[in-house]
Amino acid sequence: MITRRATLAGALALAAPWPRIGWAEKDTPAGMIAAARALADAPYDPPPRALLPPFDALDYDGYRGVRPRPGAAADLPLGSRFRADLLPPGWLFSEPVAITLPGHDTRFSPYLFDYDPALVTPPEPGAEPGEMGFSGLRLRTPLNAPDRWDEVLVLQGASYFRALAAGTVYGLSARALALGTGGPAPEEFPHRRAIRVFDGGETLTFGCLIDSPRASAALIVTLTPGEVTAMDCALHLFAREELADAGIAPLTSMFQHNAMGPARIDDFRPAVHDSDVLVIDNGTGERLWRPLANPATLQMSGFVDTGTRGFGLLQSPTAFADFEDAEAAYHRRPTGWVTPKGDWGSGAVMLLEIPTRDEFADNIVAFWRPEAPLAPGAHRFDYRLEWRAPGPGALPGAAPLLVPVRAGAGVEPNHRRGRLFVLDFATREGPLPEALPQIDLDASEGVEVAGETIYQLRDQSDRLRMSFIMTPEDGVDVAELRLRLRDASGGVMAPVWLHRWTRRADGGV
Secondary structure (H helix, E strand, C coil): CCCHHHHHHHHHHHHCCCCCCCCCCCCCHHHHHHHHHHHHCCCCCCCCCCCCCCHHHCCHHHHHCEEECECCCECEEECCCEEEEEECCECCECCCEEEECCCCCCCCCHHHEEECCCCCCCCCCCCCCCCCCECEEEEEECCCCCCCCEEEEEEECCCEEEECCCCCCCCCEEECCEECCCCCCCCECCEEEEEEEEEECCCEEEEEEEEECCEEEEEEEEEECCCCEEEEEEEEEEECCCECCEEEEEEEECEEEECCECCCCCCCCCCEECCCEEEEECCCCCEEEEECCCCCCCEEEEEEEECCCEEEEECCCCCHHHCCCCCCCHHHCCEEEEEEECCCCEEEEEEEECCCCCCCCCCEEEEEEECCCECCEEEEEEEEEEEECCCHHHCCCCCCCEEEEEEEEECCCCCCCCEEEEEEEEECCCCCCCCCCEEEEEECCCEEEEEEEEEECCCCCCEEEEEEEEEECCCCCEEEEEEEEECCCCCECCCEEEEEEECCCCCCC
């Protein structure tokens, strides 16, 4: 039950300086877009971060002890197919977010939450909320069963969000906007000032008001949950200054290790990652297949293109035995796929790989960067972001004849300075063609490749194994490899396999 004291506290929150953006009466996507434009026309005004007890001292366990109260901040109906939970501030989430839900009073109050006394000290009676707001929004829907309200989307932390397809568990995240990712200066993290749900039926439309020192934006999204959970996105970006380092439709994930390495990871599990491949459908009709890495040093890669048809971070293994982790369930982490709408022009799909020793930090980022810097003023990017089941078979588009399903690496005994690569390819269905593919393998300068072989695995009519040895010259610390398998007519039979090799921290190959 919400008491009179809670109502007064909510009124105080509404009267406080937060929110200060003057768009509360504008309950349409056009109103939010106008608010983003108005923000960009004024100097950047950072949000307040002063949290009051008990929110100001929450650690990981304490934050888990603050729970939205059903009927107050949790389980709020949005039509017949969606429900919402308002998320508390604290711990990592100190920036207030103003949230508006149709048919609900969403003024912040500490009395909208229950507190586990073993983990957190409840607020004192009569506590006022100050300028605090919520930290985000969680949406629920009957995703996996008609009588159960499963989580489908969480909007929390800077401009991050993550969603689920049916049968999956949370893994990679997406962002509304990236600025300066992988650059020489500290990355700028645009933050969410407000979330407004506009309507909810079979689909749900909402908007996020984003702000940052160099730009503001409105991200308008229509969410359609299901076997493939789709988010049709329109990013209305307003640059306060020229942006040469903008990242559009960013995906953020984690890769620690798999059969490719790195050797410095000592773990009983054969693999630990939310995603293991960057896949790009480029403008020339190729499907690029770039396995992710946990390199010894930070690596930034750019895949220059015009008319990119799509890109995403794939979780390719789908069996428990691939990970042997009953708690994390990495084999059920979703794949994220971005399909541009309209002409995004020339640019590059960028990939950032950051060294990590643990599985708790997101060290992988992929996004689109326009070739020309974005001038001050308005820009728009429309795209569909899909959260799909793991596995290569869940990728969109026509399947090529062969799909790489495994890659491993090891040192060849007779080539101490070299590195042996072994890749397996499998058909989606049916036997392999009678003629073995032709190998088209390229390497960057200063690298020798030798011993290329390809053969059908015994008693496996749908699988080929290809191997080669790469030997870098002394002083070469980074190498690029590109592999195509071609049929007798020269046609590409499989995704184009790309790999960036980096020398180990100890100087080894």
